[in-house]
Amino acid sequence: MAEQWGTFITGGIGLIGVLAGIPVGRWQVRHQARVEHEQWLRGQRQEAHLALLDVWVTGVKEFQEMVDRDQVSVEHHLVETHPGNGWEASEDRIWEHTETISKPVRNALERVALLGPEIVDTACSQLAVALTGLTQATRLKAGDPTWPDLAACRGSWDQAEAARTAFLTACRKATRTAPEPRRQRS
Template structure:
């Protein structure tokens, strides 16, 4: 009978050891999940801020270029102090391209860290910036510019609301902590 108690004790010890290992594995996995979620949140916050800053800067540059375009007058072409229309348009195009390039990398950063819902809003925001860029290098009227600028402001606000929603949402608990809640 003593041998049977020894075998039972050994089985109980082995089961307890296996349960301990599994619990430790689950705890380590959960901790890694939480750390990854925190890291991802930090990456998202940085990407969103860079994109918002680059977008605001480009918006200001496009606005300035549109103002220059609207103020440019062919009456001054003969004036030696005023650049030719061709040179003026080339300068506008170059400056608009440079402003656009400064938005491209931060935009790609937003697409990399997501989530998909925010990527859609960022894409809409970028489309409005593209329209502002087109007005800066093309024929723009004050009315056209104001209409596109209003849409750009709305898209920017939508982006900030979506970014805030993503950043303010608490990370989901790992599945291993929710196993007891059915349907989670």
């Protein structure tokens, strides 16, 4: 009978081990999934940050080129040779061109904002405000012989550079923080 008790105890210990292993296994699977998701999200964020920076630099450069002396001369020539109201047509071209420049930047901003984290979301908000400032400063006095307002444009360029610097700082903090396996997130 003693041998049967040994077999029974061994079987009971095995059954307890199996039952205890189920929640431990589930925890490991959830934990691994969380870590893999964090790594994937981190990679997506890095790609989105780089894409936004590329589009941002291109957009700011295009805004600056729009009010470059040579481009302004071309715009004034188009006004003079336009049949009808040349200034109205000029205003339409300027508004259209600023919209064309802004659209890819807004799309990249939205992608970054979707991926977070909060510190980068805040920096994206600053970039969005700066983008609006660039657009408005470039459009200021559109349809008027005194276009462009270079003082407003320079101010918007400074704001854009400050927002870009803040975005870079936020990205550095977000990217350099590695996922922590034990950190629980909601």
